[in-house]
Amino acid sequence: MESTRDSPVPPTPALTARPVVGPPPRRRLRQILEAYALLTPSLVGFVLFLVAPIIGVVVISFFDWNLMGSPRFVGLANYREMMGDSEVWRSVRNTLYYVALNIPAQTVLALLLALAMNRRLRGGKVIRVLFVLPWMAMPVALGIIWNWAFDPEHGAVNQFLSLLGISGPEWLSSTTWAMPVLASINVWQYTGYTMLFLLAGLQAIPESLYEAADIDGVTGFQRFFRITLPLLRPSMLFVLVTNVIGSFQMFDTVYVMTQGGPNGSTDTLNFHIYQQAFQLFRTGYASAIAMLLFALILLVTAAQFLYFRKRTVYDFS
Amino acid sequence: MSARSRRVLATAATGALLVGFTAACSSSGSDSAGGKVTLRYGIWDAVQQPALQKSIDAFEEAHPNITVKIELNAWAQYWSKLQTQMAGRSAPDVFWDHVGYFPQFAKQGVLTDLSPYIKADKVDLSVYDPKLTAGWKQGDKQYGLPKDWDTIEQVYNKTMLKTAGLTEADLSGLTWNPDDGGTFVKALQKLTLDENGKHPDETGFDSKNVKQYGLALASPNGQTDWWDFATQNGCKLQDKAWGKWTIDQPSCVQAIQFIQDLRLKYHVAVPAAVTNTPNGAALPAVLARKQTAVVWDGSWDLSAYQTSLKGNFGVALLPSGPAGQGTVYNGLSNALYAGSKHPKEAWELVKWLGSEQSEKIITAAGTVWPSIPTLNKDFVAAWKKQGVDVSAFAKGAEGTTIGYPLTTTSSTYNVKVLDPFNQVWLGKQTPQKAADTVNSASNAAVN
Amino acid sequence: MRTHRTITTAFGRTGLYVVLIAGALLSIGPYLMTLNAAFKRPQDLLSTNAWTPAHPATFGNFADVWNQYGMSSFLAHTLFVTVVVTLGQVVFSAMGAYAFARLEFPGRDLLFWGYIATMMVPQMITLVPLFLMMRQLGLVDTFAGLILPTVFGTPYGIFLVRQHFRTIPKDLEAAARIDGAGTWTILVKIMLPLSKPILATLATITFINTWNNLIWPLIITNSDRTKVITVGISALQGQHVSDLPHIVLAGAALALLPLIAVFLMFQRHIVRSIALTGLK
DSSP: OOOOOOSSSOOOHHHHTOOSSOOOHHHHHHHHHHHHHHHHHHHHHIIIIIIHHHHHHHHHTTEEOOSSSOOEEOTTHHHHHHHTOHHHHHHHHHHHHHHHHHHHHHHHHHHHHHHHHSSOOTTHHHHHHHHHHHHHSOHHHHHHHHHHHTOTTTSHHHHHHHHTTOOOOOGGGOTTTHHHHHHHHHHHHHHHHHHHHHHHHHHTSOHHHHHHHHHHTOOHHHIIIIIIHHHTHHHHHHHHHHHHHHHHTOOHHHHHHTTTOSTTTTOOHHHHHHIIIIISSOHHHHHHHHHHHHHHHHHHHHHHHHHHHTTOOOOOO | OOHHHHHHHHHHHHHHHHHHHHHHHSOOOOSSGGGOEEEEEEEOOTTTHHHHHHHHHHHHHHOTTEEEEEEEOOHHHHHHHHHHHHHTTOOOSEEEEOTTTHHHHHHHTOBOOOHHHHHHTTOOGGGSOHHHHHHTEETTEEOOEEOEEBOEEEEEEHHHHHHTTOOHHHHHTOBOOTTTOHHHHHHHHHHOEETTSOOTTSTTOOTTSEEEEEEEOOOSSSTTTHHHHHHHTTOOSBSSTTSOBOTTSHHHHHHHHHHHHHHHTSOOBOOHHHHOTTTSOOHHHHHHTTSEEEEEEEGGGHHHHHHHHTTOEEEEOOOBBTTBOOEEEBOOEEEEBTTOSOHHHHHHHHHHHTSHHHHHHHHHTTSSEESSGGGHHHHHHHHHHTTOOOHHHHHHHHSSEEEOOOOTTHHHHHHHHHHHHHHHHTTSSOHHHHHHHHHHHHHHOOO | OOOOGGGOSHHHHHHHHHHHHHHHHHHHHHHHHHHHHHTBOHHHHTTSOTTSOOSSBOSHHHHHHHHTTOHHHHHHHHHHHHHHHHHHHHHHHHHHHHHHHHOOOTTHHHHHHHHHHHTTSOHHHHHHHHHHHHHHTTOTTSHHHHHHHHHTOOHHHHHHHHHHHTTSOHHHHHHHHHTTOOHHHIIIIIIHHHTHHHHHHHHHHHHHHHHHOOHHHHHHOOSTTTOOHHHHHHGGGOSSTTSSHHHHHHHHHHHHHHHHHHHHHHHHHHSOOTTOOSOO
16 A cells, blocks of 8 residues: 655655655565565464364355254255345344444543543653553453442442432443443543553654744644544544454443343344343354355445545655 | 665564564464373353362373363353354364254254264263253254253241241242232231331232332243242243244143232232343342342252342242142253364263263252252251251252253244233233233244 | 644644543443443442442452453453464564555565455355364464464554555665575665554454454464463353453453553554654
């Protein structure tokens, strides 16, 4: 992916003077060998522990298997059933809803947080640790704590709301609120973590650019939208792609807090896969649904890469 | 060799070293070196582990060539892990089996039929409660030795009962009916108070601000709530053992309706939003924080009540319904994995765990009732020492009971039942509709 | 010092601190409740509200977790596995990331896409074939089985470092090549020193994710000999969640401490001191 620019910074001579001709052939061969040498360890892991199991999943999706007996070949039957399974499509909608609730909120909050933390602050180090703590805590304990917190009568959330005179809803028993609750918990858990990346990205923007902008009399707003945001895009791309991929695969919170209810409103694709594979003894069908989830994530991620490809600056010199 | 290639080689070497190092740290996996056999025993309850370990220590003393390693996994992950292990033919040699999964396992051939071993070693099965032994039989194959039993009864807070002017005898002799709730609802009304101290049958009762309820119910599939009411109403969950589900019958639906009424009509039961699985507070927690005076729970939870209430609780019989008494009577077994590499030694372990000596050790700890009825008194004694009379469980077991449904579609039922019934308890679905949905979905399962 | 003119007024700065502190409190609130609960006696745990302070407070739960429930050995196992995986990840991901970021070879973009694509299939289902493969290799219930799947670098790590490498000016490398430096030298002498923050970030993230990993260790280990802390603690949940919440919470609280230590240790590298600039 070539680097294009759309920033107001004048290009340096070194870059624009570079010829378009590639390196000499012998040099090219050497580069290829070096590349593969560097890649070998991760390739080993990639092929053995990532690609091979995925091929396994694809193969299993053409079988009917309950893990205990022998697999039985069924061809495309699983896929055909999946297309007509209203519960699967409900899961798709639920998952998309969850991602839509989760990612924008998380990203915006993390960005604001990173901007706020990108300065000399008294106690900044401590505050940073505190924000990252939610991501570091063990999920099993958090499940217990959050179920307590959202108890409609004795939980912290509704008790706090009643102090403000608001009678809180039934949260996890309400079809309206269950998914937003799960999304908020995820936002709570990952905002600090996302902030770290964006903060690192902000720190990578050279001070000289801002100084030049100051000299030109650029306003704070312009500075943010014309310099900061564009130059933050490599970090943004990373954060969005990885968070979206993770968001589509959310499982723990559903498992501990709602088991897909109430009334199927929090039945996400990954939870559905788990149920089919491990509670209903249908590993083959679960594998087919996993392929659907994969296709969905692939689509969304490809769209993100396309959007960012045209707009991203990589080289800040 | 150039500096660069040296570096690359160094990296590759480091990588290889890492792999080699970790591989060396891995176990040799030899579980039968020099005549010694190591057996793996899968369980899911950490509370029972200490007593089990004592029993296993005794077993290892008697069998110096066998070592037993307990593998504890939480219930939430036990079955998925077990199945994955079975897929890889590496499940534990002996493991706890549950009636909900046993039919599937038997069908898939992952359990060893114990009858040849029982016959060869002349094991006397009559020491066990016949209901329990029958639960692990299919045809003339015996797929496990009974390990324990449990029933559902009423657990109550002693102080709260006293304050309301009721005794345990009062609580044990109640009756209910679908029309007006009977003496059962009357008693619960005495135990229910709103913020102003009013009972539900008094004018001015504020159902939105209840300080204390009479009853709390919760169950992911019905075992500790509606199955019991259903039995008391003459409902049969299945047409016959290994048969079809029949929970859409009027007698069953009536019982489910009655529970919905307890919450939404009589206001004597804790709201479902507080107790619904999985987000709801566990029954011991609801009792401990005095939100309810009585819960319906299984004998497996006794330690949890003891931890939070320290002897300030008691056990009373469930009420009788229109068809009389009734409770769910269930038990686990120790199963022998069909893929075990040491079936003979594993059988020795299963035999030991089902023996009176082993059960005596375990029952003395008071964690579960024994599968050998003559040892029941030991369990009662263990709890008497802690100040609690648990004999109501045994009394209920002697009365009318139904077993956990025996069917290969149990797993489907357990998955399908949670959400619709949660909706019923919240008042957002009718009992008939929920029962119909769950019944047809469970019976349609092609397992 | 960055002077964002948007917030220089005293009111603005105070407001900022208030918001940040409120946010920080919200972040750690649930953890404080976990800690609070871990200090409560078992009989008080279920009968008091989560925010009611533990009184009388007890260390008994922590002592039990450590001694009675074997957490000390589980912690040791977890530490070993996590350190090895973190080392491997950082080294191998950096290597692979450089190849993707700066070297040209056929299939580069396709391979990179392949790496990213593997992140899109849920671990929930890939663990079945992976487990079967490990079983064939005889690596069930071994440390190798725990370590191998991620020690060679992950797509996530490669993606992260590659994004960072691409922001380093090409001139530096061009100059070095003119001086006759080879690829490896450039990577080690130029790219890595400039990437301390991102490598520290990757190390921290890998450490914490490996430490908190539950599903794979659960499936691949059986005995106490290889058990890690997440599996050990969740095994205490029991069939009816109420069984041992005080132990579970005490264990979770304990398990968090090393992570905080690691984070603090790496923190000063993760976020460079503001005095540094991007270019030399």
